[in-house]
Amino acid sequence: MEFLKGALGAVLGLIGTLIVALLGYRQWKKQQDLARYGGFLTERQTAYKELWRKLEAVHLSVRSEEFREGDFRKLVREVNVYLIDSGLHFDPGEKKRVNDYMAALGNLGKVLAESAASDTKAQAQQSLYDTTEIPEAVLAQVKGLRDAYSSVEQQRELLITHFRSILGAHLFK
Numbered sequence: 001m002e003f004l005k006g007a008l009g010a011v012l013g014l015i016g017t018l019i020v021a022l023l024g025y026r027q028w029k030k031q032q033d034l035a036r037y038g039g040f041l042t043e044r045q046t047a048y049k050e051l052w053r054k055l056e057a058v059h060l061s062v063r064s065e066e067f068r069e070g071d072f073r074k075l076v077r078e079v080n081v082y083l084i085d086s087g088l089h090f091d092p093g094e095k096k097r098v099n100d101y102m103a104a105l106g107n108l109g110k111v112l113a114e115s116a117a118s119d120t121k122a123q124a125q126q127s128l129y130d131t132t133e134i135p136e137a138v139l140a141q142v143k144g145l146r147d148a149y150s151s152v153e154q155q156r157e158l159l160i161t162h163f164r165s166i167l168g169a170h171l172f173k
Helices: 002-064 069-085 094-114 119-129 136-141 145-167
Strands: none
Touching: 002 069, 002 094, 002 119, 002 145, 069 094, 094 119, 094 145, 119 136, 136 145
């Protein structure tokens, strides 16, 4: 009995020591990984921020100007070149997500450009220029506008959620 009491203390001490050693090793490993890959993570965050800046340039061109296919294509090309140049930093599937968003923007621009001149079209464009939501009455009156606008908003929200996750916004809620 006396032997078990002495051995139990030694076993508990050993288990405690092993747990502390394991936790210390894990912390050391994290620090080593951060030292090794920290630069890449910083570059990755910068790449995503720059991609977002380029996407917003495309978005603003559709919202704030008369839609011109050539100008739009030039901005889209700039985004795609950037995706290729910085592809090492992006998640798999990023090109598709980005291109889905830009396709939705292009469709919105075309719907507005192809709409017959009217007060309703002018109201829709004014809402976009002011970067406000398009009023429901206007969405109902311009053919295809509701679907095009909804698609842009949906694709944009998907990208915002994904980019915020990549940039670590979830850590600060």
